[in-house]
Amino acid sequence: MREVVDGVFEVGIGYVNVHLVVTDDGVVLVDTGLPRRSVKIAQVLHGMRRAIGDVHTVLLTHHHPDHSGGLAEVRRRSGARIVAHQADVPYVTGAERAVYSHPLLKLSSLLMGTPEPAPVDDVVTTDGYSPLPGFTAVHTPGHTAGHLSFLLDRSGGILFAGDAAAGKRGGRVGRTPKMVTADLDEQARSVAKLAGLEFEHAVFGHGRAISGRAVDRFREFAAV
Template sequence: MREVAEGVLELRMGFVNLHFVVTDDGVVLVDTGLPGRAPKVLRALSEARGTTGDITTILVTHQHMDHVGGLAELKRASGARVVAHELDAPVITGAAQPRLSPVQRVAGLLVKDPEPAPVDELLTGDGPVPVPVPGMRAFHTPGHTPGHVSYLLDRGGGILFTGDAAGSGGGSVRATPKAMTDDLAAARASVARLATLDFDVAVFGHGSAVRGNAVDRFRALADRQR
């Protein structure tokens, strides 16, 4: 667990990151990691905050198992309200089966399926999240999945929670792998859209945080994808 921006803690669990946003009313969790890792998430939060009962909201970026694997268990443990986009919610709740690429099917052989979890609040477009998270706005960024969402926190020059709309490596921002992307054209359009926002720091589901006018790295990626 490390602080990557003002009041934002990053927990790296293997190849995936999840993030805690500390607010006056409790902790907002962005994504939940792989199945079976929820006890580690709660333990890390306990060590950082002194309690495991202060997660008030869980913001889901998308339906993939490495991002919703601990959702059901963490919701039970905390009573947090879960927010996700309406297009990904059926997979998260178990009402629909995910559409998997060949690479994802192979990965699914190594990791158990996520437990279905309820979604309390559905996102249908851009705007403030529908539960009290001060300064947090949702942006529909489809492509990686149909209902992928990125979140922008109005704090310290702006902090973008990218999810898998993009990744990072070596201080630069890169596109997510084609083999893991549902709609490549939509994914590129989402990167271009994020490049029009204002933020100083970007954090990712995969890769290290980028600090210092991070939006410039998104603009560079958008230019490369034209």
């Protein structure tokens, strides 16, 4: 675990990052990591002298198992409100099952396991929706049709990019792997949309956080 900026913590669960945001009335969790690994979240919270019950909201960037795997358990243990985009809701609730065509993805899905279905309390249908004070949901489709990034109005702006992009060495921004992205052209447009915002810091589902005019790194990447 590391504190990216004041009150925003990055927690590595295997190869994916989840993020904890301390607020006046508890904790906001951005994504929940791999299936059967949510105990790591509880352990980190305990180290912060907090408990899983302090999590009042889960902001879900997208439905892939490495991001939604702990959702049902976190919900059971905390009663947290779950926020997700309309296009990804059927996969989160179990109404539809994601089908992966790439052999590596099929194997990965078997190894990770299928996330337990979870209810979605707040279905995002409009771009720029505010699920919580200080947070703005930005629809960034491409990786999945319902992918969301979240912008937090704190410390000059903190972007939770999810898998709209990845953090690379040297403070660079890069793409997530093509084989796990539904629409590459759509994803490129989403990166350009993020590059048009203003934020000092960016955190990612995969890769290293960027601090200090992080939006400039997005603008450089979008211009390639």
